[in-house]
Amino acid sequence: MNVLIWATTFGADLWSFAKYLDQQPGVTIKVVMDDPERFRRQGVHDLFPLDVDLVKRRFWHHALGVPGFDADITIMDNRTPFLRTAPKALMLWHGFGWKGPDSEDDLWWLHRSLRRTWGDARAPNSDFAWQCFGPWDQKHRTEVTGLHPNNCHLLGAASHDDLRTPIDRTRAQPYYPFDVATTPTVLVAPTWHYGEVFEHWGTDADLLDRLVRHVGQRGANVILRLHDSYRFDRDYRAMLDELAARHDHVMLKYKDRYPDNYLDLQVADALITNYSSIANLFYATGRPTIHVYPVADADEAFMSRTYTFAGVLESEVESARHIWKLPPEQHGGLLARDFDQLLAQVDQALANPDCCRDAAQAFLNEHMLGADGHNCERIWEVVQALVDDRSPEVHPPQAAPVRSSLDP
16 A cells, blocks of 8 residues: 655654554555655654655645655645545544634635545545544534544544653653753643733743743753744744753754654653643653643633734634633643642642543543554554545544542
8 A cells, every 4th residue: 555644744643653554564655744854853763763755845746646656545634735646535633632623614724625635524525534533523523623424533643552652761862952861851832822821920931931940940851842933923932042041951842843742742751731732642641731721711802823824813712712622621630720830730740740640541531532552553444444445444442441539
């Protein structure tokens, strides 16, 4: 089977599933991406080499795929090529988070792209499948964003299969400026949609500095991982650059400069996020996640940020509840509603690495098929069924047990 991976970002589920496909006999993989050389500089490329061909995206790939490569299926994480590049297609969406889209109209561009390529996803479509992370995600996709139930499959997150197994951190050490093998590390990975991470509590210039100093005083490192650098204004980037330069225990990473986050998730002892979908990946490690409540009040209007072809646009949203498909009270860790509580939870996470393990597993059981280690197998079955023009035989998950407070 020839598999064409059309990557917006070659990481997370796309990378993990490519890693799984690379182990299947008779499968040849080509990955079309914007900057293969940048990916080749990532530690994950050195430590987990794949026998795949990384192809720099050119305009003709949108119409022809990779010339000379007769792909059986195209697998995507976000955007489609302009024209059909294989008879079949699978969408591995780039993350399961709490934020919308809150209507079919919010995905108008994707529905339009799919109609042009593999056909209407709002009707039964034997050429196209959409991976759902779990029952809630499937319900949202079919009832809110307009996908036909026949096209949606409960498959989980491919990257959970890898993240549930820790790596030897000494292997990752060459890719960090501080000790990640024997020193605790806190990963700070916020979403960018709400603006500054702490603007409802103060300013990021002040509170990020206080946070990293607090973590440093506890003898831990900070990986400050943000979305693409071009989504932030010049002054904000300058503030972050200066922050990282002042603190030896801080490493600043932007997604467009460091596209892979697998090693960060593996070396992190705790995660702090204001509800980025990276949290739902990190839950599979069982380590503590601290969730920063992202707005001052869920019922008040606030400015939301989105990225378009015209750049970053801000628009007023009537309330956060309007754009949440999952309320932030539903999570797999700790919830900080003010900055002092956040600092106390950092201390708790570093002192008790198992403090969120049961909460994380409970969330995974309810929303993401339990991270049972068989997600890639499920996705592979759907891929084979698509190519063979048959119905997939996807086995249901076996949810992992969650300990009772009465258990020893």
